[in-house]
Structures are given as C-alpha cells and as structure tokens.
Amino acid sequence: MISLTTDRPVSPGYRRAMQSRTPASRTGRPRSAAANAAILAATRQALVELGWSRLTLGDVAVRAGVAKTTLYRRWAGKNELVVDAVAELFDELSLPDRGSLAADIEGVVLQFAAILARPEARSGLMAVVAESTRDEALRERIRASIVDRQKRLVLAGRARAQERGELPPEPDAGEAARTVDLIFDMVAGAVVHRTLVSAEPADEEWVHGFTRVLLSGLAAAPRPG
Amino acid sequence: MISLTTDRPVSPGYRRAMQSRTPASRTGRPRSAAANAAILAATRQALVELGWSRLTLGDVAVRAGVAKTTLYRRWAGKNELVVDAVAELFDELSLPDRGSLAADIEGVVLQFAAILARPEARSGLMAVVAESTRDEALRERIRASIVDRQKRLVLAGRARAQERGELPPEPDAGEAARTVDLIFDMVAGAVVHRTLVSAEPADEEWVHGFTRVLLSGLAAAPRPG
DNA sequence: GGAGTTACGCTACGGCTCGTAGCGAAAGCA
DNA sequence: TGCTTTCGCTACGAGCCGTAGCGTAACTCC
Structure with missing residues (x-):
C-alpha cells in the first residue's frame, strides 16, 4: 500500500468546503x-x-x-463521498422563533422531515450509518459533519425555552449535556424511524402528536384540552 | 428474465421458517x-x-x-437474505410483567438495546433499511418480518398499563392505532439513533432517562422526586 | 418398486466494477 | 521561467455477480 504518485492519497484532514483549508499546500495548481x-x-x-x-x-x-x-x-471511497454529499442537505436546517417551545419543536421537526423525504437523503444517510458500524473513522466523520452540526438546534431551542420559563434551568452541566443528547436521539430517531422504517410521512398531524408526547408524556391526556 | 430451470426462480411466498409452508409443493425433494x-x-x-x-x-x-x-x-439477492438473517435476532424479544408501565418499558428497551449492540444486527439492519428506500417489496418484507412482528410488544404493554389504570382507555380505534405507531417510532427510533448514530450504549441510565421523558414529558421535573 | 418431480452440488462463463499506475498537459506560485 | 500540484485519459489485473448446464440425490404418488 505504498503510493508513488505525487498527489496526496487520502487527504485526511479534508473537511467539507475545501476552499477553507488554511494551512499548507500553498503552491501548485489548486x-x-x-x-x-x-x-x-x-x-x-x-x-x-x-x-x-x-x-x-x-x-x-x-x-x-x-x-x-x-x-x-x-475521497477515500464511496462512504466518505456520500457522507459529504448528504451533509450539505442538512445545513439548511434553522430554528426560527415561533413563540413557544412546542411550536419551535414542530417547526424544526417538519424541516427535518422534509429533508428526509428527499430520496438522496433517505438512501444515502442510512447507508453510511450502516457502514459506520464497522468503520470508526467514518462514524467520526458522520458525527462531525452531520450530527454535531445539528445539535446546535437542540441547544438553541432549550436556551430559548428556558428564557421563556417553559423549561427549568439545569445547574449541572453534565446532566444538561446528557439531556441534550437524549432529546436529540429522541427527535432525530423518531423522525428517521417514522420516515424510513415505517415509511409513513411525518406530516403535521404526526409531528403534532409527537411534540405533545415529547413535552407532556404518555400519561397526559391523549387529547389536549 | 425467463427462467428455464426446473427450480422455482424466486420463491415469492417464501416466509421464514420454511418448514411451515403448508400448501403446494407436495412432491419432489424438499x-x-x-x-x-x-x-x-x-x-x-x-x-x-x-x-x-x-x-x-x-x-x-x-x-x-x-x-x-x-x-x-x-433468495432473490443479498437484501432479502440479510433481512431474514437479521429478523431472527428480534424474535427473542419479550415483555415480562415487571409491575409498572415504566418498568415494562425499561425492560423491553434494554432487550432491544442488547440486540442492537450485536454487530450483525447493527450493520445488517441499517443497510437493508437503506436499500428499502428504493425497493418497495423489500420494505414490505422488512415490515412483515421485523417491524409488525414486534409491534405486538407495544400493544401488550399498553393493554397491561390500561388494566393497571396507568393509561386511559382509548375508545377511538383509529386514534389508538396511530398512538401505537407513534410510540413504536419513538421507542425504536430513539434506541436505534442512540446506538448506531450517536454510537453510545443504551445502558440502564440512559434507558431510565428516556422512559421518564416518554412517560412524563420534558416539561416535568428533570429529576424524579 | 418405478416414474415423476424437485432440490442439490459443481463447474464454467460473460459482464461489470473496483482501485491503481502511468503519462502528458494545465494551472497556479516564486 | 521553473517548480509544484492537479487534471484528464487510458489501461490493467482482480474480484464479484448472476446464470446456464449437467448429473445426482431425495421425496411423493401410482
């Protein structure tokens, strides 16, 4: 596995948006x-x-x-290429202030569902996740390019809800971080499972029911007063 | 695509556990x-x-x-073969009566997490789900072999909780069915996302926090009294 | 027991994709 | 004008795919 070519074989630190690589490689054809x-x-x-x-x-x-x-x-191979191609799809996610935590959640979940409704996201995302179970570097690439980039939405939504008084402040930083991870897994996981496994649309009705359970729990009244 | 061999080319109705095919094919070598x-x-x-x-x-x-x-x-191909191979892993799921809805949920989620911790389930399940986004027949095979078979757990858990008085009865059959689907997507989706995408173990601590949110919602006190 | 039917193991094949090597040319920088 | 890096192009061995064909094995019905 010795490369004799002049080109770099793998480009390890090759993040997305190649034009932003500041150090090294100043000479030669870009x-x-x-x-x-x-x-x-x-x-x-x-x-x-x-x-x-x-x-x-x-x-x-x-x-x-x-x-x-x-x-x-x-790119090292098909996996890395598809990760980068899919990651761009998720950059359009945003969290506009809709006035309440429930409305904020519904808004971003609907955006997420719209992205997952596109076939290039459906087949690409799940495939690289499957491959990442046997490829630690690929898993880290997915986390850096997609997951962690969108976790900002959960952080922003929680901070906004705490300002409104809808959620209690969390003094313990470690506990707060675990909660953010939990919420992210619950939101992203539910939408992905609904869209890809159950193969049913995550439409407004479904998102409404999901948000109600997420905020109030199953034990609450099944129909809001 | 005309097969001239004597063997059946695809075996369409070939469910799992082949010895249980009662009708047809009475003669010849089994x-x-x-x-x-x-x-x-x-x-x-x-x-x-x-x-x-x-x-x-x-x-x-x-x-x-x-x-x-x-x-x-x-088998028609790699997809169908892996679906059947993975589906067997999920047959061991059960719902023992642990006395309360919360305990029942935690028990079955831990079982589900244990299955997803096995590498053959991790890489196989997500891969066929990814392929199913472009193959309607494969998606139906997954649904019949895996998803619908395990939805029985949600139904049993809800019935048991309603007997205990932990959940209100649902007179509307359609609404009840939608709720079951929602719960299934939330439970399975969260565990899958936690295990495969976040790549963190769904251990007892995580399952406990998940169950609390699922039953009581985010707005409840972050720490149980 | 024989005939009919189906499944099995084995070999072989064309076709496709992979990932790389090697070359000359192009595009920037000193 | 050199130096460096990337580009397009061609070619190649290797591996896997999915199927055909054949003879044999196993089971059922007459």
Whole structure:
C-alpha cells in the first residue's frame, strides 16, 4: 500500500468546503472548487436514480464531468463521498422563533422531515450509518459533519425555552449535556424511524402528536384540552 | 428474465421458517431446513466479520457449506437474505410483567438495546433499511418480518398499563392505532439513533432517562422526586 | 418398486466494477 | 521561467455477480 504518485492519497484532514483549508499546500495548481460542487451534486443525483448499492464512483465521475481518478484523489471511497454529499442537505436546517417551545419543536421537526423525504437523503444517510458500524473513522466523520452540526438546534431551542420559563434551568452541566443528547436521539430517531422504517410521512398531524408526547408524556391526556 | 430451470426462480411466498409452508409443493425433494439455518447463521457471521458492503453471497455459501446456486434458488439477492438473517435476532424479544408501565418499558428497551449492540444486527439492519428506500417489496418484507412482528410488544404493554389504570382507555380505534405507531417510532427510533448514530450504549441510565421523558414529558421535573 | 418431480452440488462463463499506475498537459506560485 | 500540484485519459489485473448446464440425490404418488 505504498503510493508513488505525487498527489496526496487520502487527504485526511479534508473537511467539507475545501476552499477553507488554511494551512499548507500553498503552491501548485489548486483543486477545482467547481469540480467539488459538481461531484457532490452528481453523487446526490446518482443516489436518487440508483440508490446506494448501485451507485458507482465511475458513474458519478461521468455525471460530474470529471475523471474517475479525480474522485479517488479527493475521497477515500464511496462512504466518505456520500457522507459529504448528504451533509450539505442538512445545513439548511434553522430554528426560527415561533413563540413557544412546542411550536419551535414542530417547526424544526417538519424541516427535518422534509429533508428526509428527499430520496438522496433517505438512501444515502442510512447507508453510511450502516457502514459506520464497522468503520470508526467514518462514524467520526458522520458525527462531525452531520450530527454535531445539528445539535446546535437542540441547544438553541432549550436556551430559548428556558428564557421563556417553559423549561427549568439545569445547574449541572453534565446532566444538561446528557439531556441534550437524549432529546436529540429522541427527535432525530423518531423522525428517521417514522420516515424510513415505517415509511409513513411525518406530516403535521404526526409531528403534532409527537411534540405533545415529547413535552407532556404518555400519561397526559391523549387529547389536549 | 425467463427462467428455464426446473427450480422455482424466486420463491415469492417464501416466509421464514420454511418448514411451515403448508400448501403446494407436495412432491419432489424438499428443501433442506438444515441448509436454511446454516445459511442464515453464516450470513450473520459474515456480517460480523465483513460488514454489509464486503459481504458476498459466494462467501456466505462457502461458510454455510452449500453451493452458491442454492442461495440464489432461495433468495432473490443479498437484501432479502440479510433481512431474514437479521429478523431472527428480534424474535427473542419479550415483555415480562415487571409491575409498572415504566418498568415494562425499561425492560423491553434494554432487550432491544442488547440486540442492537450485536454487530450483525447493527450493520445488517441499517443497510437493508437503506436499500428499502428504493425497493418497495423489500420494505414490505422488512415490515412483515421485523417491524409488525414486534409491534405486538407495544400493544401488550399498553393493554397491561390500561388494566393497571396507568393509561386511559382509548375508545377511538383509529386514534389508538396511530398512538401505537407513534410510540413504536419513538421507542425504536430513539434506541436505534442512540446506538448506531450517536454510537453510545443504551445502558440502564440512559434507558431510565428516556422512559421518564416518554412517560412524563420534558416539561416535568428533570429529576424524579 | 418405478416414474415423476424437485432440490442439490459443481463447474464454467460473460459482464461489470473496483482501485491503481502511468503519462502528458494545465494551472497556479516564486 | 521553473517548480509544484492537479487534471484528464487510458489501461490493467482482480474480484464479484448472476446464470446456464449437467448429473445426482431425495421425496411423493401410482
């Protein structure tokens, strides 16, 4: 496994948005940012038309109008490429102030559901998660590119709710962090399971019921007064 | 796609536990039940050692001690084979009476988490779910073999809780069915997300916090009296 | 017991994808 | 003008896919 080429073989610190790599590699021909965007867009398109298992890097290269070798110079393989292509989809998530915690949750969950309704997110996201169970580096890439980036929404929503007095303040930092993780797993997990496994739409009615249970629990009255 | 062989090409109604197919196919050499068990066990073993993407049907055939063609005679492809192999893992789930709804939930969630802690379940389950986003028949197979089979646990738990008076009776059948689906998505989704995406163990502490939120909601006191 | 039917093991095959090597040319920087 | 890095292109061995074909084994019905 000794590479004799002049190109870097794997590009380890290669985060998304390649133009933001500040250190090193100041000389020589820079990598084409346009090619990067074209490759990621072509990957999403291929996910839509072919799904995960039939997606091949050669096909993506043809769609993007670049050579197959360019793909292998920038990404270690199919897993890493799809992670980056899917991660871009989640950057559009936001948390507008809708006046109450319940409304805030419903709003962001509906956004999340809309993203998961797109076929490139459905097949791509679950596939890389499956692969990450046997690839620690890939799991970390997913966490950094997708999960942790969106956990900000939970933090912002909780802070806003505490300002409103809807949630009690949490003095213990460790306990607060665990709660954030729990909420994130419950929200993201429920929407993913509803959309992908149950294969039913996470529409307004479902989101309303979900939010009610999340805030008030099962023991509360099944129908709000 | 015209098969000229004497063997049935796909075996459409081929459920799990082949010995229980009562109608039709009364004559001829029966399919070996031992081979079936060996193939599914070999599939799980290959999932552990290779993961989803590197698992090949030829490799499974060698591990199981059968010919590769036997695999293709019984399953349409890799997807269907892994669904059946993984589905067996979930049959051990049960709902012992632990005295309260909270204890019942915690018990079954811990069982579910234990199954998802096994590598053959982790990589196999998510992979077939990802593939099912582009394969309606596969999604239905997953639903019949795994999801609907375990929804019985939610039904039993709710009935038991209603007998205890912990949950109000639901006169509307449609509303009750939607609630069952919602609970199932929330429970299974949260555990799956915690285990696979967050890659943290769903241990007793986490399950305890999850159950508290599920029953009482976020607005309740963060620490139980 | 024989005939009919189905499943099995085995071999072989074309076709496709993989991931890499090697080359000359292009695009920036000193 | 050199130096460095990336690019497109071609070619290649390797591996897996899914199926065909054949002879044999197992079971049922007559």
